[in-house]
Amino acid sequence: MSGFYCPVEPAINPHVGVTEARAVEWLDRVGLGADPRLREEVVRLNVAEFFARAAPEADDEPMQVAVRWACWAHLFLRERGGDEDFMTTAGEVQRALEVPWHAVAEDRFALALQDIALAMHGCATGQQARRFADAHRAWLFTAAWQASLDSMGLAPSLDDHVMMRLNAASGAPTAALLEIAVGEEVPAHEADSPPVRALGEMAVLVTGWDTDLHTGCGVVEVLAEQGRTTVERATEQARAMRDRVLTRFLDLREQVLIGPVSEALRGYLGSLGHAIRGNIDWALGAPRFVGFTEAPAVPGQRGREWADSPADADPSPLPIAAIAWWWDDM
Template identity: 25%
Template sequence: MSSAIYCPLPSALNPNGAEAQAASLGWARRHELLPTEALYTRLEKIQLGTLGARFFPDASADALRIATDWLVLFFLTDDLSERPEVHPIDTALLLGRQVNVLRGTEPSQRDVPMGSAFEDLRLRMTSMFSEAWFARFADKVADLFAGFAWEAINRKNRFVPHADLYLEARKTTIGLSPLIELADADRARPAGTAARMRPDVARLEGQACSLVGMANDLFTYARELDEGDYHNLVLVLMREKKIGAAQAEELVVGMHNERMRQWFQLAERLRHDDPDEGTRRFVTALGHLLRGHLDWAYENGRYQVSPTLPPKVAVAREEGSSG
């Protein structure tokens, strides 16, 4: 049996998750984001309200609803970018127009219904958060959508990136960066720009993106192998090292766990010793994103967790002991 995915961070849950889930489903229906009732049922099964509640356990009810609505758009655009019948140039143009709407351009008729949802999100975000914060959020969404387009072009050309290139790109395509901005927005003492540019804090943020990307790839590689989509670290290593799925899975679990130990050591030092309260709270917020993704992935209906992975995430501080 494969080693456990190591995560020494505690679970947390916002009590407003169920309300956010219902509100976001209603929001998706009002904007007619999906063409069939079956797709709304599928969206409900993903439990994005629970994901938002695990990501943002301390967020206000209004901020949690905004975050959950963004998660709806994230998953829908991710799925759209992976549709083989859509040419990658068309994907890139569509996603680029949504970024423009997010930045203030009026949506056109060809962007209905998605454009109206992005416009609504922009209006609500700018009424709640600062202009400088929103500009950072929009920039992170633009980077994410550029990553989606890169993956779509690779699929069209049957190009499989090597591991180093994939790992660097995965920091963006996993989609954690916009969520990090949301985690740093709805707090009385957000981490300042200068604090987040410090090498140790920036390293912690980048490593968090890598860790969620690795864990996500472990949860999804069996499905992506069936679909012929090689944007997955397990599948990249299978091809690059000419090894089987179980061996590649074990390698990725080991990479994840070693990086998690490094992340946790640095995070604990900053949480306990850094003189800036905003920085300490930011580090805690990153931990909620890491742990929340793992908890949700084992619970939701989107991912089929590999049968060789353990049914529980290891939560002990020392590997080999049970949580």
Template identity: 25%
Template sequence: MMHEITQAGHLTAPSVLCPFTPRISPHVDAVQRWSMQWATRHGLLERSGARAAFARARFANLMARAHPDAGQADLQLVTAWLISIFVLDDLLERALVTDPEPTRSAVEELVRLLREQAPPAAASPVLGEVLGRPLTGALDEVWHRTEERVSPAWRERFVGHVAGYLIGTLWEAGNRAEDRPPRLEEYRRMRYQSAATEMFFDLIEPMHGVELPAETLADPMFRAMRLSAGTIIGIFNDLISWPKEAAVGDHHNIVFAFQREQKLSLEDAVYAAVAEHDEQVVEFMAAMERLDSTDPAVKVCVADLVHWIRGNLDWSLESGRYMPSEVPPQRRAGE
């Protein structure tokens, strides 16, 4: 089944393959109200226009779509993680350009403290000065509320994925500083890290009170599913956000990588990205069919990978975070 995307507000996107049923948690409105209060309490909405932009982004909607069967308290926790990472991402994008060396040191310090299970703000006043005390306080809270639910093995895996996300962010910042467009294969590899999907896929487990066994994490089919799911999410984000990035001269988008490397028109580059998205969906579904497990923990994690793919698509169209000034052309790849 082809998912036809026509219009949401003034945001449009090309049609992509997405044969998954949309779902959303009944707690979404309550979590959205809570998230505004939580972000306000932590001082994350002090900048001019921040509250209006936050409301338009609808972060709670993404988590409610990605985890439609989670309880309200669990949705609140994972939404707080999402808010914290988006704030961190926006901050690093600015700070790595204006003050790169202290910011890089702060990133390394953050990963070290998470590995040592030390609260970032309390353990490192310098980290608070670089990232800001509101953000480090928010990270303190979400990390403390998460790490008490999980095993040391899960913590180490999760922190490794946080480190991977931060490495991807530093790579993007270095490219921007040098005005360096990445090669297509390099972009594919590093985009997977900067998208932070692995750390959010890890959070599926404590949200549902489960932990995946080591043999599942090493299973080639399960690994292929996670890789495809994260790639699908990253490509669709690029399909939504390329006009916004084009407006500011940001090279980090698979559409631009296709355009440069394969000497395509912008329209053909968009549909090369659509084709790659759809190939990844087919690979995801094939791996899901071949995955041989009756473990309830595996089943709930697989279900939320499906919800993540579909939920990210629907949220991207309803969120104000990616509203562009222009829209992609409307046709299927190959037409």
């Protein structure tokens, strides 16, 4: 089985241990660690390592915001994701995030999210906080979309899977948190430009598909079911698709960075590359990918080697309508 192709050098924030310890203390302080089993689960995931790898030069305060939210998000979906009134709860926590100065619901998840939001406003610009809130709303919407499909026993098409994957698994909020962690606000004319938006989406999809490759879920399941093929063959197909997107990401990022761009954008685009590499390195030791949860390990994945070249470097667009525009001339 082929290894992961990712020509980005590994890096890690030297304060990762302190960041993790402070996040665990916060978890207990705000009452999110009440269930011992779920507390152990989120602590063992050590999401601080992922953000330390994605933002190796970030200061501790924005790192705290990122890590605390990741812990919050994991526990929120584990405890509330299957509720019949999930949309009501989602609306409450989203409003809590957007107006953190007054309690909008006497709910521990809403109050904990407000605590995170207040800390965010202390280390981020108003525009950065707004970008995160917008990404958070999309994440909640996608969680509801997935729950709706599950309740009807429906499997997503490949196009639907891709559209959901762009906002599921906290990808979009994580990208917004990385901008905050890097520091400077990316100017709107750069952040909202088609190539920068495409690069952000590509990084989110690659990390999401890497998670699927680690576990044998997600895109692997979709391809196996639609193609009526084995998990092994679906895995190789998913890897080729993933490498094709990563190749486009690296090429487009290089094109963007050749031009006159802000240092804030350079830092943000650098963090996207670190996030792709860091997600792989983090997953190598995260319990989530080695049997701590129910997700099955893909045969042969443990002990894999890195690939020196992409499994598919075809420069033409993938035949997936939702993302074909990434290959447009920008």
